[in-house]
Amino acid sequence: MLDRAGERGYWRRMIVLGIETSCDETAAALVRDDRAILADEIASQEAEHRPFGGVVPEIAARAHIKHLDRLVASALARAGIALDRVDAMAASGGPGLIGGLMVGVTTAKAMALATGKPFVAVNHLEGHALTARLTDGIDFPYLLLLVSGGHCQLLSVEGVGRYRRLGATVDDAAGEAFDKAARLLGLGYPGGPAIERAAKGGDAARFALPRPMSGRPGCDFSFSGLKNALRLVVGRLGAIGERDRADLAASFQEAVAASLAERTARGMAIYADLHPGSRALVVAGGVAANAALRAALTRAARREGFALVVPPPALCTDNGAMIAWAGLERFRLGLVDGLDFAPRPRWPLDPAASPLAGAGVKA
Ligand code: KG4
Ligand code: ZN
Numbered sequence: 398m399l400d401r402a403g404e405r406g407y408w409r410r411m412i413v414l415g416i417e418t419s420c421d422e423t424a425a426a427l428v429r430d431d432r433a434i435l436a437d438e439i440a441s442q443e444a445e446h447r448p449f450g451g452v453v454p455e456i457a458a459r460a461h462i463k464h465l466d467r468l469v470a471s472a473l474a475r476a477g478i479a480l481d482r483v484d485a486m487a488a489s490g491g492p493g494l495i496g497g498l499m500v501g502v503t504t505a506k507a508m509a510l511a512t513g514k515p516f517v518a519v520n521h522l523e524g525h526a527l528t529a530r531l532t533d534g535i536d537f538p539y540l541l542l543l544v545s546g547g548h549c550q551l552l553s554v555e556g557v558g559r560y561r562r563l564g565a566t567v568d569d570a571a572g573e574a575f576d577k578a579a580r581l582l583g584l585g586y587p588g589g590p591a592i593e594r595a596a597k598g599g600d601a602a603r604f605a606l607p608r609p610m611s612g613r614p615g616c617d618f619s620f621s622g623l624k625n626a627l628r629l630v631v632g633r634l635g636a637i638g639e640r641d642r643a644d645l646a647a648s649f650q651e652a653v654a655a656s657l658a659e660r661t662a663r664g665m666a667i668y669a670d671l672h673p674g675s676r677a678l679v680v681a682g683g684v685a686a687n688a689a690l691r692a693a694l695t696r697a698a699r700r701e702g703f704a705l706v707v708p709p710p711a712l713c714t715d716n717g718a719m720i721a722w723a724g725l726e727r728f729r730l731g732l733v734d735g736l737d738f739a740p741r742p743r744w745p746l747d748p749a750a751s752p753l754a755g756a757g758v759k760a
Contacts (some may be wrong), residue, residue: 405486412476414483414508415721415727416467418461418501419493419521420546421452424716425468426694427476429484429723430530437477437711437718443587450586451576458496465504472717480511486731487724491741492547500742506736515733517724522746524555524719525681531722532708538675539701540556540668542661542694545682547613549618551656551664552746553671554679560747563667564616564660571653571684574620578627578649583643590645593687599647604630606652608659619708623652650689658693665701678703686710687712 411430414538419424428433428632446452473480491498502518525543529535532542540563541552549566553724569577572589579588584595606626609619627649634641647722665678678698683689699707712718727733 398679399448406514411725411729412478413485413487413517413725414480414505415487415524415719415724416465416469416488416501416505417524417715417717417720418465418497419519420497420715421446421457421602422470422715423461423464424715424717425465426721427472427478428479428531428659428718428721430729432534432722434531434718435478435480436472437716438468438472438475439716440468447586450580452494454494454496457494458500461497461500465500468717469504469677472724473742480726483508483512483514484699485509485515485517485724486512486556487519487720489515489521489720489726490734490738491521491522491744493521493742495740495742497740499723502738506738510736516736516738517727517732519720519723519727520744521715521720522744522747525713525725526560526746527557527723527726528681528708528712528719529679529706530726531718533706535677535679535706538672539677539679539706539750540664540675542657542664542678542680543682544571544657544680544684544690546570547550548682549620551616551661551668551745552559553668557730558619558732560748561663564618566618566620568619568621569624571618571620572682574624574653575684577624578646581624581628581638582645583632584642584646589684589687592650593689595646596645596689597643597655599643599645601644601647602649603720604646604648605643606630606648608652610656613654614663616660616667618656618660619651620656623649623656637708645732651685653691653757654687654693659692659699661694662697662701665694665698665703666724668674669701676701676703677704681708681713683714685713697748
């Protein structure tokens with residue numbers, strides 16, 4: 398007979414708990430090694446931060462403390478298992494806001510200590526990077542476009558903990574650009590979803606905004622020039638009405654999507670030289686939830702002969718399942734952490750941070 402976790406008594410699968418508290422979502426999830434998401438609980442703090450127009454670290458840390466225990470309990474209840482059935486306790490260990498990271502890491506360590514199970518510190522970016530292996534079961538290697546609030550990078554993902562950076566933003570991250578543009582347009586926080594909503598009825602062709610870095614060699618990104626161009630147009634218009642706002646949002650979204658797609662096309666060519674047998678492009682991070690970006694990347698991937706994998710929007714923005722899955726991938730390779738692990742507000746995915754220097758790549 399199958400129990401609620403879907404397993405027979407004599408066949409025990411690996412289950413990992415994942416906790417996400419690095420920014421403004423509190424989340425707890427349980428995933429199993431056959432890629433089943435048994436529970437994925439999340440409490441968004443949007444309403445608590447909205448009056449301030451951005452994430453307030455102290456408010457975030459307090460909200461994580463308030464919500465986390467309840468979310469862990471409801472994840473276990475939804476999966477129909479007790480805590481001691483969980484094989485490892487994973488938490489985002491960084492990068493992120495130190496107060497929130499401490500809440501999640503301390504909670505996971507306490508549960509590890511109480512149950513005698515291992516603790517796994519997950520790099521939040523690795524959570525995003527490995528999500529496509531949870532949702533689509535894809536193999537290494539693959540090219541990853543990681544676009545979140547704090548990051549915009551193209552990485553060759555070669556294994557768990559093995560990343561090679563091909564390109565990165567030289568100024569703002571993609572999500573940061575959306576957030577700043579939203580503020581400029583009076584659309585509030587969080588900016589990406591607000592721009593996408595406002596852009597729905599807008600005319601993307603009305604304002605000719607620049608496509609940063611277009612045609613430049615390599616596959617770095619830049620968004621600050623685009624943001625300034627938007628600021629100039631807004632200034633020129635003076636008071637902006639609903640129509641202007643929708644057209645500006647649509648034009649800006651189109652410019653970001655086109656720029657990301659053009660730079661990623663170059664990244665695909667560089668990646669294809671490194672891995673002649675692989676033609677897989679994965680997009681991850683909060684900005685990957687954007688439908689215009691998905692459409693632009695679908696076209697670019699088709700042109701370059703790449704298969705595109707984009708996880709569903711709820712698994713692109715921050716969530717617990719991605720931390721549980723990355724924790725599971727590390728745990729089954731024996732990569733566990735000691736209870737003396739200290740959260741890391743800064744924690745690059747590619748420790749050498751070598752932007753391809755010396756890799757013999759010309760593009
Ligand atoms: O990955 P994520 O949830 O948190 C970080 O690790 O940063 O990404 C958050 C970022 C924010 O900048 C947010 O504005 C952006 O992702 N974002 C979007 C969309 N949903 C979230 N940007 C564009 N379109 C969206 N639909
Ligand atoms: Zn994230």
